[in-house]
Amino acid sequence: MIKKIKQFLILILFLGIVTNIRLLGQAEFQFTLQSWATYTTYEHSADSTTTQLGFGIRRARLRGKMTKGKATGFVQYDAYTGNMMDAQIDYSLTENIKIRMGRFVGAGSQAGGHTSHTAIDFAERSIVGRLWASAVGRSDYRTYGFSLMGKVRFLDYQVLAQNGDGFLNLKPYGTKSSNSDKDTGSIPQLDFLVSTKLYNGISMGLHYGLPNENRINISSMTGFFYIKPNDYSRGKLRGKFDFARVDSVSSGIVTLGYAIKCFYKLTEKIEIGAGYERWDPNVNADKNAFGNILVGLNYSPDPEHWRDTLFKLAATFKTAEAEGQPYDPFIVHFIWQVYMH
Numbered sequence: 001m002i003k004k005i006k007q008f009l010i011l012i013l014f015l016g017i018v019t020n021i022r023l024l025g026q027a028e029f030q031f032t033l034q035s036w037a038t039y040t041t042y043e044h045s046a047d048s049t050t051t052q053l054g055f056g057i058r059r060a061r062l063r064g065k066m067t068k069g070k071a072t073g074f075v076q077y078d079a080y081t082g083n084m085m086d087a088q089i090d091y092s093l094t095e096n097i098k099i100r101m102g103r104f105v106g107a108g109s110q111a112g113g114h115t116s117h118t119a120i121d122f123a124e125r126s127i128v129g130r131l132w133a134s135a136v137g138r139s140d141y142r143t144y145g146f147s148l149m150g151k152v153r154f155l156d157y158q159v160l161a162q163n164g165d166g167f168l169n170l171k172p173y174g175t176k177s178s179n180s181d182k183d184t185g186s187i188p189q190l191d192f193l194v195s196t197k198l199y200n201g202i203s204m205g206l207h208y209g210l211p212n213e214n215r216i217n218i219s220s221m222t223g224f225f226y227i228k229p230n231d232y233s234r235g236k237l238r239g240k241f242d243f244a245r246v247d248s249v250s251s252g253i254v255t256l257g258y259a260i261k262c263f264y265k266l267t268e269k270i271e272i273g274a275g276y277e278r279w280d281p282n283v284n285a286d287k288n289a290f291g292n293i294l295v296g297l298n299y300s301p302d303p304e305h306w307r308d309t310l311f312k313l314a315a316t317f318k319t320a321e322a323e324g325q326p327y328d329p330f331i332v333h334f335i336w337q338v339y340m341h
Helices: 002-018 127-135
Strands: 026-045 048-068 071-078 083-092 097-105 142-152 155-162 189-197 202-209 218-227 237-248 254-265 270-280 290-299 309-320 330-340
Touching: 127 218, 127 237, 127 254, 127 270
Parallel strands: none
Antiparallel strands: 026 048, 026 330, 048 071, 071 083, 083 097, 097 142, 142 155, 155 189, 189 202, 202 218, 218 237, 237 254, 254 270, 270 290, 290 309, 309 330
16 A cells, blocks of 8 residues: 555646646646445345445556657556556657557447547446457556557557467566566467448457467457547437457457347436346357346536546446356446546
8 A cells, every 4th residue: 555655646746747847748637536326236045145435546646758759658547456557658650550559449349438438428438449469468458569550541450469468568588587588489468450330330340360380379359330420419329339249269269249229318417218238258169158228318418528527327237148157136326427637
């Protein structure tokens, strides 16, 4: 705990210095705090159920970005866990091409790290994004790598070369590092992403990760299709579809998941939504898939700045094909979000 406090104080001191040294470039800062209350029933057996009501902090994030010419540095720190999440440097080669290096959310599932924590639809990201990330070694959606990103007409693309493990911070052999002698081969893990956003509010994309026997040796494919009107307001609908497939080359196990969500703007300040998401950890095995049925209500007192102060109420009904499952059949979340930027 003392170590975490020291890390946080050092970060605050650093940010304070940066904001007063104009020669370093233009600095921007953001802060997110999400507190929540949860109600859960735990079903241990047919005649044993435990009820839990509690309060806590879901996220407390501090983000800083500094731009100097064509270079931009970005750092995100989780004040609650004491972890550095993002630390990346971008450099613009041309107006439509840039490179990125460090630890960041790279090419991958849109339902995962490409959905900002300030813009999550219900209480948590879809299991499609969360379980895909766990399956490919990026449990917090991030990885250490190098990325080429660009735009060709209406298409965005990204090529990611990464370590294959979101927590594997490789150092040269012979340095004082527990990872310095790890054999990862001469070719990194490679991921590719192509996406587009059309004028009518439709956005879609496809991602593919190549297997590499010296890294995680897993191939994956994810995709999304989102519809949100440009004038999303009272009486309008928006919808989301996500899917993910993960193939383990070593075990031959194929994992598949998808999610469907729909939202309706009831008033300028209130949005209601419902969704269904399913995950099958082994498509060749019977009765092992599980999922969630979701309903929720989002309220913002300031529709012009929807995410700045946001209240979310969401209920999750867990489903499972296996007999005797699920053990946690019902969860209710109430979230209060404050986003300063």
